[in-house]
Amino acid sequence: MRRYAYAIPYWLWIGLFVIAPIILIVYYSFFDIEGHFSLVNYETFFTPVYLRMTFNSFWYAFLITAISLLIAYPTAYLLTKTKHKQLWLLLIILPTWVNLLLKAYAFLGLFGTYGAVNALFEALGIGTKQLLFTDFSFVFVSVYIFIPFMILPIFNALEKLNPSLIDAARDLGANEWTTFRRVIFPLTLDGVKAGCQAVFIPSLSLFMLTRLIAGNRVITLGTAVEQHFLVTQNWGMGATIAVFLMIAMASIMALTGNKKWGVRQ
Amino acid sequence: MDDRVIIRFDHVTKQYDDDLPVLDDVSFEIERGKFYTLLGPSGCGKTTILRLVAGFIEPTKGDIYFHGKRINNVPANKRQVNTVFQDYALFPHLNVFENVAFGLRIKKMPKADIERKVKEALRFVNLEGYEQRAIHEMSGGQRQRVAIARAIVNEPDVLLLDEPLSALDLKLRTEMQYELRELQRRLGITFIFVTHDQEEALAMSDEIFVLNKGKIQQRGTPKDIYDEPVNRFVADFIGESNIITGTMIDDFVVEFANQQFTCVDHGFAKNEQVDIVIRPEDLELTTVERGKLRVRVDSVLFRGVHYELCCYDTHGNEWLVHSTKKADIGEEIGLHFEPEAIHVMKQSGGE
Amino acid sequence: MKVSRLYLAFVFFVLYMPIFYLIYYSFNSGGTMHHFESFTLDWYKEVFADTRLLVIVLHTMIIALLSSSLATIIGVFGAIAIYYAKHRWKQTLLTLNNILIVSPDVIIGASFLILFTIAGIQLGFTSVLLSHIAFSIPIVVLMVLPKLQEMSPTLIDAARDLGANEWNVLTKVVLPYITPGIFAGFFMALTYSLDDFAVTFFVTGNGFSTLSVEIYSRARQGISLSVNALSTLLFLFTLFLVVVYYVMTQRTSVKGGQK
Numbered sequence: 001m002r003r004y005a006y007a008i009p010y011w012l013w014i015g016l017f018v019i020a021p022i023i024l025i026v027y028y029s030f031f032d033i034e035g036h037f038s039l040v041n042y043e044t045f046f047t048p049v050y051l052r053m054t055f056n057s058f059w060y061a062f063l064i065t066a067i068s069l070l071i072a073y074p075t076a077y078l079l080t081k082t083k084h085k086q087l088w089l090l091l092i093i094l095p096t097w098v099n100l101l102l103k104a105y106a107f108l109g110l111f112g113t114y115g116a117v118n119a120l121f122e123a124l125g126i127g128t129k130q131l132l133f134t135d136f137s138f139v140f141v142s143v144y145i146f147i148p149f150m151i152l153p154i155f156n157a158l159e160k161l162n163p164s165l166i167d168a169a170r171d172l173g174a175n176e177w178t179t180f181r182r183v184i185f186p187l188t189l190d191g192v193k194a195g196c197q198a199v200f201i202p203s204l205s206l207f208m209l210t211r212l213i214a215g216n217r218v219i220t221l222g223t224a225v226e227q228h229f230l231v232t233q234n235w236g237m238g239a240t241i242a243v244f245l246m247i248a249m250a251s252i253m254a255l256t257g258n259k260k261w262g263v264r265q
Numbered sequence: 266m267d268d269r270v271i272i273r274f275d276h277v278t279k280q281y282d283d284d285l286p287v288l289d290d291v292s293f294e295i296e297r298g299k300f301y302t303l304l305g306p307s308g309c310g311k312t313t314i315l316r317l318v319a320g321f322i323e324p325t326k327g328d329i330y331f332h333g334k335r336i337n338n339v340p341a342n343k344r345q346v347n348t349v350f351q352d353y354a355l356f357p358h359l360n361v362f363e364n365v366a367f368g369l370r371i372k373k374m375p376k377a378d379i380e381r382k383v384k385e386a387l388r389f390v391n392l393e394g395y396e397q398r399a400i401h402e403m404s405g406g407q408r409q410r411v412a413i414a415r416a417i418v419n420e421p422d423v424l425l426l427d428e429p430l431s432a433l434d435l436k437l438r439t440e441m442q443y444e445l446r447e448l449q450r451r452l453g454i455t456f457i458f459v460t461h462d463q464e465e466a467l468a469m470s471d472e473i474f475v476l477n478k479g480k481i482q483q484r485g486t487p488k489d490i491y492d493e494p495v496n497r498f499v500a501d502f503i504g505e506s507n508i509i510t511g512t513m514i515d516d517f518v519v520e521f522a523n524q525q526f527t528c529v530d531h532g533f534a535k536n537e538q539v540d541i542v543i544r545p546e547d548l549e550l551t552t553v554e555r556g557k558l559r560v561r562v563d564s565v566l567f568r569g570v571h572y573e574l575c576c577y578d579t580h581g582n583e584w585l586v587h588s589t590k591k592a593d594i595g596e597e598i599g600l601h602f603e604p605e606a607i608h609v610m611k612q613s614g615g616e
Numbered sequence: 617m618k619v620s621r622l623y624l625a626f627v628f629f630v631l632y633m634p635i636f637y638l639i640y641y642s643f644n645s646g647g648t649m650h651h652f653e654s655f656t657l658d659w660y661k662e663v664f665a666d667t668r669l670l671v672i673v674l675h676t677m678i679i680a681l682l683s684s685s686l687a688t689i690i691g692v693f694g695a696i697a698i699y700y701a702k703h704r705w706k707q708t709l710l711t712l713n714n715i716l717i718v719s720p721d722v723i724i725g726a727s728f729l730i731l732f733t734i735a736g737i738q739l740g741f742t743s744v745l746l747s748h749i750a751f752s753i754p755i756v757v758l759m760v761l762p763k764l765q766e767m768s769p770t771l772i773d774a775a776r777d778l779g780a781n782e783w784n785v786l787t788k789v790v791l792p793y794i795t796p797g798i799f800a801g802f803f804m805a806l807t808y809s810l811d812d813f814a815v816t817f818f819v820t821g822n823g824f825s826t827l828s829v830e831i832y833s834r835a836r837q838g839i840s841l842s843v844n845a846l847s848t849l850l851f852l853f854t855l856f857l858v859v860v861y862y863v864m865t866q867r868t869s870v871k872g873g874q875k
């Protein structure tokens with residue numbers, strides 16, 4: 001097995017589809033729309049329009065991650081306490097296997113002016129609200145879509161937790177809250193980090209939702225990349241934004257200390 | 266060359282990276298049909314020797330001979346040696362039968378022969394009727410026997426066993442010690458057995474190699490090693506003993522605890538500093554007047570067959586005594602011993 | 617206890633509400649997603665009469681099956697190569713492997729678009745297939761590698777000790793041992809491929825489309841209940857896949873003798 005011939009396709013994949021694309025993106029970011037070498041894209045990126053967009057992207061990504069975490073942690077915790085927890089977990093995962101587009105599409109109906117949610121609001125006497133094409137609906141749908149990816153790693157971390165540690169903490173006189181704060185949460189931090197990564201990075205670059213649900217009210221970096229590559233054909237500018245997205249991604253990975261893929265699990 | 270020799274290590278050194286050598290210039294011979302034990306503390310290089318014999322690793326320096334042929338670069342699958350691993354290494358995706366048949370299937374042996382041989386091997390280890398069991402349905406002792414069957418079915422010249430009993434409880438362990446020894450007699454092949462349990466080594470072996478820090482400290486029969494340890498390490502590792510320093514005054518005269526005693530050792534330089542070993546069971550309780558040493562009893566433990574007394578002499582040396590007689594704590598007693606009970610060893614150094 | 621049950625029930629309700637909402641209105645003769653007029657199967661008939669849509673479904677399936685099979689083969693060997701790699705290379709290889717997993721879809725899509733344009737590969741079936749293989753490989757590796765690492769290295773020693781050469785070791789010990797991981801990798805790759813929208817959206821040309829892309833363009837034009845009917849069918853298909861996967865893993869794990 002020490003001869004590596006069998007892995008040649010894999011090495012080719014690393015070269016062609018991992019390394020080459022990164023180099024190409026960086027390379028293209030140095031060309032303006034006419035194909036001349038220049039730094040104009042980077043200048044553009046540092047204008048208020050793009051800085052604002054960057055700030056917005058991060059702000060929404062942060063909101064989505066934070067809300068997901070707030071909802072996901074208790075859910076994961078309660079799931080570990082249920083009977084048949086593997087079955088319940090499967091039910092959490094199942095919606096992620098339903099096409100993303102279909103879920104977004106469902107909210108077009110649910111949040112519509114005459115949709116189910118507004119019908120409920122009517123019944124409760126709150127009255128019909130404009131739900132679609134607002135920041136709220138964007139964040140809500142994003143959380144809806146990403147939350148299983150937050151629940152899963154936290155659930156796994158909680159499952160790995162040695163139950164006698166909790167008994168030990170209780171034995172040493174810690175009450176339930178202290179046990180959670182001093183023992184359970186710190187020990188599941190890796191799961192939390194993994195979940196935050198799995199939610200924050202994709203939500204930085206959502207573009208389909210911004211179009212379908214937010215009706216272009218929210219423009220994220222992802223939307224801008226799509227716009228430049230597929231609509232205005234300004235690949236250089238798109239590549240420049242992509243470069244900054246990659247930098248952001250790399251820093252997040254470094255920040256959350258990616259020990260997850262270490263040699264030992 | 267002696268054709269009873271089956272394996273020979275010739276100045277073998279094994280070193281990982283730039284660390285200290287794990288095995289340091291080791292030479293020895295293994296003869297056909299004997300039960301050998303490698304004994305030593307954790308990390309002393311026992312497994313390393315087995316892995317070198319099996320062919321999982323190659324020596325950094327020196328040569329390994331098998332039937333007189335140098336085999337340094339012969340891969341494991343081409344060697345007439347089989348291993349019973351410390352964790353058994355049974356294939357979890359195969360049942361008992363298929364585990365045992367693994368080596369035979371690789372050799373492309375006819376089906377009928379495989380069937381016969383596997384059955385025979387399983388009968389040998391008292392596991393008839395377990396053929397279709399999954400590995401996880403077997404107990405620790407049964408797994409170990411599957412591992413043995415899987416190795417012996419290939420009829421190796423040498424069977425290597427890496428602490429195969431360490432995971433078993435005391436009763437099963439004693440049982441398996443008998444079974445293993447019996448198995449080796451019946452098969453008549455060479456066993457190299459690794460353990461860090463000295464009692465196990467003494468009970469089972471034809472010959473013991475005591476290892477420490479990558480060097481062989483002493484080799485010999487269990488009796489040799491127990492009765493004539495060559496240095497402090499071996500004396501200490503093999504059984505409980507009283508070890509104190511002393512001076513060789515002359516041939517047959519040794520001084521320790523500020524007294525001179527007759528002994529049976531000779532050939533040391535005059536006034537050479539030596540280590541003295543006296544086994545606790547060679548010390549006899551007696552009255553103060555009749556004893557060669559005068560000690561005060563510090564603690565008494567009942568050990569079932571005997572009492573274990575911990576005593577101190579007037580110079581503060583500790584003396585461990587195994588005796589069927591009881592003494593009271595604080596009592597002054599005498600200790601008697603024969604000149605043969607005194608083992609004099611050179612300080613430091615092995616064989 | 618009561619509160620926690622309510623909380624979980626609420627989470628599950630929200631999680632499944634949109635899916636059942638879609639399914640419910642796929643039987644609505646009214647043509648909207650808010651007023652249920654009467655039961656009809658017209659939308660399903662429309663789906664099955666829509667040859668363009670059926671061709672797209674077929675394409676999606678072909679892409680998913682082909683890409684996940686190829687990615688599984690490449691990924692399994694990649695995982696084995698990483699497993700055997702020298703310690704100091706391991707981390708680097710893992711990092712390279714995971715780049716595509718953590719990269720946002722838009723970046724993958726955009727960079728592949730550049731790559732295919734430069735390489736002169738026509739956007740369409742080939743480019744979509746290649747992209748799906750490319751983003752599925754690291755998933756397979758990640759599903760297989762833990763299985764390899766959990767395998768005791770003495771198992772390989774034992775096989776060699778019993779006379780197995782490298783090929784025997786691979787086919788008789790390593791591959792059987794990691795089979796559950798290979799299955800998991802294949803199914804993950806399959807779902808990733810079926811589910812992908814963003815990458816495909818970038819690298820698909822005019823003539824070729826997958827379901828996700830098609831649904832996107834239909835959804836942008838507003839609500840059409842044939843999309844609902846389609847999603848019901850897809851949901852059932854997903855359920856079917858889950859059951860198949862579940863049964864398969866149950867079987868291999870029983871055979872493998874592990875819990």
Ligand SMILES: Nc1ncnc2c1ncn2[C@@H]1O[C@H](COP(=O)(O)OP(=O)(O)OP(=O)(O)O)[C@@H](O)[C@H]1O
Pocket residue numbers: 281287305306307308309310311312313314461
């Ligand atoms: N692959 C390796 N790389 C570096 N050092 C190693 C390697 N394998 C073993 N060693 C070192 O070699 C020394 C001897 O190891 P070995 O496994 O032979 O010990 P042992 O006598 O079998 O101990 P134990 O009774 O604990 O099994 C140890 O210090 C160990 O750390």
Ligand SMILES: [Mg+2]
Pocket residue numbers: 311312313351427
């Ligand atoms: Mg060992």
